[in-house]
Amino acid sequence: MLHPYLLSLIISLFSLYLFTKWLLKPRTKKKLPPSPPSLPILGNLHQLRPLVHRSFQSLGIKYGPIMLLHFGTKPVIIIQSAEAAMEIMKTHDLVFANKPHTYTVRRLFYNLKDISVAPYGEYWRKLKSICVLQLLSNKMVQSFHFIMEEETSLLIKKIKSCSSSGLSVNLSELFMSLTNDVICRSAFGRKHDEAEGGKKFLMLITELLQLVGTISAGEFIPCLSWINSVNGFYTRVEKVAKEVDCYLDRVIQEHMNEGMGSDETDKSESRENFLDILLKLYKNNDTGVSIDLENIKAIIVDIFTAGTDTTSTVLEWAMTELLRHTIVMNYLQKEVREILKDKQSISGDDLEKMHYLKAVVKETLRYHIPIPLLAREASEDVKVMGYDVAAGTIIITNAWAIGRDPASWDEPEMFKPERFLNISSKNFIGLDFELLPFGAGRRRCPGIGFAMANIELVLANLVQKFEWELPEGMKREDLDVMEQLGFTTHRKNPLFAEATHFYF
Ligand code: HEM
Numbered sequence: 001m002l003h004p005y006l007l008s009l010i011i012s013l014f015s016l017y018l019f020t021k022w023l024l025k026p027r028t029k030k031k032l033p034p035s036p037p038s039l040p041i042l043g044n045l046h047q048l049r050p051l052v053h054r055s056f057q058s059l060g061i062k063y064g065p066i067m068l069l070h071f072g073t074k075p076v077i078i079i080q081s082a083e084a085a086m087e088i089m090k091t092h093d094l095v096f097a098n099k100p101h102t103y104t105v106r107r108l109f110y111n112l113k114d115i116s117v118a119p120y121g122e123y124w125r126k127l128k129s130i131c132v133l134q135l136l137s138n139k140m141v142q143s144f145h146f147i148m149e150e151e152t153s154l155l156i157k158k159i160k161s162c163s164s165s166g167l168s169v170n171l172s173e174l175f176m177s178l179t180n181d182v183i184c185r186s187a188f189g190r191k192h193d194e195a196e197g198g199k200k201f202l203m204l205i206t207e208l209l210q211l212v213g214t215i216s217a218g219e220f221i222p223c224l225s226w227i228n229s230v231n232g233f234y235t236r237v238e239k240v241a242k243e244v245d246c247y248l249d250r251v252i253q254e255h256m257n258e259g260m261g262s263d264e265t266d267k268s269e270s271r272e273n274f275l276d277i278l279l280k281l282y283k284n285n286d287t288g289v290s291i292d293l294e295n296i297k298a299i300i301v302d303i304f305t306a307g308t309d310t311t312s313t314v315l316e317w318a319m320t321e322l323l324r325h326t327i328v329m330n331y332l333q334k335e336v337r338e339i340l341k342d343k344q345s346i347s348g349d350d351l352e353k354m355h356y357l358k359a360v361v362k363e364t365l366r367y368h369i370p371i372p373l374l375a376r377e378a379s380e381d382v383k384v385m386g387y388d389v390a391a392g393t394i395i396i397t398n399a400w401a402i403g404r405d406p407a408s409w410d411e412p413e414m415f416k417p418e419r420f421l422n423i424s425s426k427n428f429i430g431l432d433f434e435l436l437p438f439g440a441g442r443r444r445c446p447g448i449g450f451a452m453a454n455i456e457l458v459l460a461n462l463v464q465k466f467e468w469e470l471p472e473g474m475k476r477e478d479l480d481v482m483e484q485l486g487f488t489t490h491r492k493n494p495l496f497a498e499a500t501h502f503y504f
Pocket residue numbers: 115116117128131136302303306307308310311314370371374375436437438439440441442443444445446447448450451
């Protein structure tokens with residue numbers, strides 16, 4: 001037995017040894033990206049203006065292509081070069097396969113039961129494969145071509161009738177309603193008119209996107225979360241979530257009844273739509289992942305939010321730039337009219353030959369990227385561009401700034417479709433990190449084929465069938481290019497134009 005004094009001496013010496021060892025241990029200091037000075041509690045939130053992508057770009061000029069900000073207490077890394085984006089969406093794609101969520105996102109997307117914000121894992125993989133292989137496969141996109149054609153013909157008729165009365169047309173509104181109708185028919189098999197709340201649903205989706213696109217201090221600073229209750233933000237979130245849910249409940253119930261032979265059947269299209277496929281999976285449950293009605297509603301919200309505003313935004317900006325650049329408009333009209341000759345209906349094969357049209361769409365996607373910010377979250381500690389990124393850090397890739405980065409693009413502030421005519425020019429399918437309108441890596445958009453088919457068909461028809469002018473008295477240089485705050489950067493003010501001559 002040791003004497004108690006001796007025992008305590010040994011313990012004390014051993015503790016001293018351990019303490020000294022700990023003190024002398026060389027500390028590996030974390031190497032963090034450059035960071036603008038921040039305020040207590042607020043972090044860098046006070047430095048962000050409503051058009052956040054522009055604020056990030058301005059800060060990036062001083063702090064570089066990878067910088068660390070704090071949204072309240074939450075560290076957020078901002079990526080603003082193609083090289084850094086490649087590290088996030090290619091080199092470490094698996095580590096960054098998760099999306100960050102706020103209360104708003106969880107509430108509006110059925111507690112992450114959808115595809116676009118669902119955590120990366122088995123469940124998300126199954127849903128994504130359903131989306132890629134079944135809902136948005138090439139075969140399905142081709143089967144929806146007739147919907148896109150019919151809706152485009154309706155758009156043309158509306159423009160003609162408006163212009164025959166000497167009125168200018170609100171193209172922004174027409175594009176939004178066209179893309180909504182195309183998605184609605186592809187999703188549910190038919191359009192939903194005013195009486196069925198179709199227009200209201202469109203407005204709800206627009207509001208949902210605005211809420212998701214708002215960076216509210218209350219979501220990032222726990223002690224300020226009361227602000228969102230007081231300023232009505234959470235009330236709006238709650239109202240939109242409930243109304244969307246109510247609408248989708250009704251639509252799904254009707255769809256199930258139609259399948260059982262209700263007299264609604266005559267309004268529906270005979271071909272399979274998204275809801276048919278999802279309800280089949282729900283009933284058969286043979287995919288290995290059980291889909292319940294909440295999942296179906298969440299996926300439908302995804303398809304509407306991802307597919308309507310984005311597509312109409314591209315159309316709106318493409319027409320804005322064509323109206324601002326007469327030479328581009330003339331060149332495009334010449335190409336489309338030469339390929340079509342007297343044909344009125346435009347096929348997929350015709351569109352394939354329209355290289356300048358494709359260049360105009362690509363340039364629009366670069367210059368006016370519909371979703372400017374791509375958010376991810378680190379699932380483990382990792383090094384990016386030599387900097388330490390801790391698990392849980394939010395990463396935001398500013399795809400808007402990358403599309404305008406002078407290091408990657410000649411004259412990035414000019415609208416020049418010609419830059420995409422070269423065979424080796426960049427593409428948007430997620431392999432060129434200078435051009436990321438559809439993202440890249442595992443989380444890349446599965447709706448590229450659907451969106452491009454729709455956009456090209458509408459634009460080709462608009463430039464083939466009409467001559468376009470700005471409303472009377474307005475000069476090209478007066479046409480504004482202001483962006484609206486939200487998840488997608490559409491025009492702040494609606495685009496009005498006049499169709500002066502018809503060729504059909
Ligand atoms: C011009 C039109 C469109 C643009 C610019 C666009 C852009 C995007 C972007 C940037 C993402 C996120 C990618 C990432 O984080 O890396 C995304 C995801 C997604 N998009 Fe699209 N999209 C468009 C059309 C569509 C359409 C028409 C649909 C469906 C009908 C669709 C369905 C989805 C879905 C389900 C996701 C989530 C994918 C996932 O998280 O794995 N998108 N889209």
